[in-house]
Amino acid sequence: MQAESEYDVLIVGGGLVGASLAIALERAPLRVALVEAVPFRSERQPSYDDRVIALAYGTRRVFEGMGVWPELAPQVTPIRAIHISDRGHFGFTHLHAEDEGVEALGYVAESRVLGRVLSERLAALDNVEVVCPARVASVAIGSRHVEVAVSMGVDANQNSATANRENRVFNGRLVIAADGAKSMVRDLVGIHTTQWDYGQTAIIANVTPERAHANRAYERFTDSGPLALLPMSDNRCSLVWTVRHHKVDEIMALDDATFLALLQERFGQRLGAFQRVGARHAYPLSLVRAREHVRERLALIGNAAHTLHPVAGQGFNLGLRDVAALAQVLVDGVRGGRDVGELQVLQEYARWRRRDHLKVITFTDGLARVFANPLAPVRMLRNFGLLAVDTLPPIKHVLTRHTMGLAGKLPRLARGLPL
Numbered sequence: 001m002q003a004e005s006e007y008d009v010l011i012v013g014g015g016l017v018g019a020s021l022a023i024a025l026e027r028a029p030l031r032v033a034l035v036e037a038v039p040f041r042s043e044r045q046p047s048y049d050d051r052v053i054a055l056a057y058g059t060r061r062v063f064e065g066m067g068v069w070p071e072l073a074p075q076v077t078p079i080r081a082i083h084i085s086d087r088g089h090f091g092f093t094h095l096h097a098e099d100e101g102v103e104a105l106g107y108v109a110e111s112r113v114l115g116r117v118l119s120e121r122l123a124a125l126d127n128v129e130v131v132c133p134a135r136v137a138s139v140a141i142g143s144r145h146v147e148v149a150v151s152m153g154v155d156a157n158q159n160s161a162t163a164n165r166e167n168r169v170f171n172g173r174l175v176i177a178a179d180g181a182k183s184m185v186r187d188l189v190g191i192h193t194t195q196w197d198y199g200q201t202a203i204i205a206n207v208t209p210e211r212a213h214a215n216r217a218y219e220r221f222t223d224s225g226p227l228a229l230l231p232m233s234d235n236r237c238s239l240v241w242t243v244r245h246h247k248v249d250e251i252m253a254l255d256d257a258t259f260l261a262l263l264q265e266r267f268g269q270r271l272g273a274f275q276r277v278g279a280r281h282a283y284p285l286s287l288v289r290a291r292e293h294v295r296e297r298l299a300l301i302g303n304a305a306h307t308l309h310p311v312a313g314q315g316f317n318l319g320l321r322d323v324a325a326l327a328q329v330l331v332d333g334v335r336g337g338r339d340v341g342e343l344q345v346l347q348e349y350a351r352w353r354r355r356d357h358l359k360v361i362t363f364t365d366g367l368a369r370v371f372a373n374p375l376a377p378v379r380m381l382r383n384f385g386l387l388a389v390d391t392l393p394p395i396k397h398v399l400t401r402h403t404m405g406l407a408g409k410l411p412r413l414a415r416g417l418p419l
Contacts, residue, residue, distance in 0.1 A: 009330070052109060138188065174330075
């Protein structure tokens with residue numbers, strides 16, 4: 001059986017970025033469908049696993065504008081200071097929230113907590129239908145509308161050829177790809193990507209140190225890549241340890257005591273002895289950039305448009321700024337009587353986001369490459385650079401404002417204002 005449904009906006013991908021966009025459009029006179037492959041609250045949902053999300057201060061503002069921050073605030077851990085260093089060398093930098101006149105430089109939220117807050121808000125929206133579990137089978141873009149065929153009752157862990165399903169066709173004025181780095185929508189419409197394999201894998205786990213983390217985050221650059229520790233509740237820290245591909249299996253196979261001893265050797269004694277480690281997960285790292293972010297009746301946001309190296313924790317925050325900008329463009333467009341799927345409308349979003357994308361991608365890619373370079377002249381320059389940031393307040397202020405997501409032309413949501 002094949003049923004048809006009419007909507008204004010079709011969002012494919014109900015992870016953290018896609019769900020945030022649907023919530024951001026709450027007050028718009030738009031009928032929205034959110035298509036997601038994995039049921040909400042599912043233990044299998046990759047966006048809701050044991051990982052944490054680093055939220056920049058600017059992301060807090062976006063959530064304030066969306067009205068979800070009051071629910072989220074009691075469940076996050078503030079980052080009040082960041083210590084940046086180059087292992088075995090003299091360079092270091094300290095960043096402090098009080099220097100920027102804010103309570104925190106950012107926050108650490110458990111993915112499942114953030115997912116629960118967003119899904120509960122989604123359930124209360126009158127203009128949004130959540131279509132889940134469902135997988136997109138085809139996308140056809142015309143001059144006046146877009147048609148998305150969906151296989152119902154099929155999640156990301158099922159074989160669509162054998163699952164018991166019904167087909168449903170969604171017609172809309174605009175389809176938005178929010179379905180991640182391996183975006184099916186992006187592939188179906190033939191948008192190509194530029195990719196770079198860093199030759200690195202991120203090993204992620206929770207660890208408990210001997211000393212209190214005091215709401216301080218650490219970014220320590222090593223010869224195999226950056227090693228980050230983010231403060232969590234109960235004096236836990238979220239570890240993101242970047243290693244070369246060829247070392248991953250060896251490190252993942254270590255028993256807990258040997259793993260912690262190796263981590264201790266790489267990180268040092270600033271938090272005392274590491275006492276406990278939780279489940280470990282490994283994720284290969286690459287830079288993925290879509291060559292087009294908009295077409296007639298199509299827009300890409302979040303990891304579907306750009307997947308970054310995790311250094312400096314910018315990925316989700318960049319995606320949420322996509323949400324803030326696109327939501328404002330769509331709301332302003334529909335209130336002005338414009339067709340939200342027209343290319344001219346969507347190009348406003350693309351132009352708005354171009355500079356921020358380029359800036360953040362250049363920054364994170366540059367850090368990953370420069371701090372992995374073993375040449376002595378490069379090493380000397382990067383250490384002097386860290387000291388310069390630490391000793392020159394104007395430079396430190398500019399860097400901190402950029403990493404907090406407070407630089408450039410900000411959408412209303414990114415200023416904490418509702419649409």
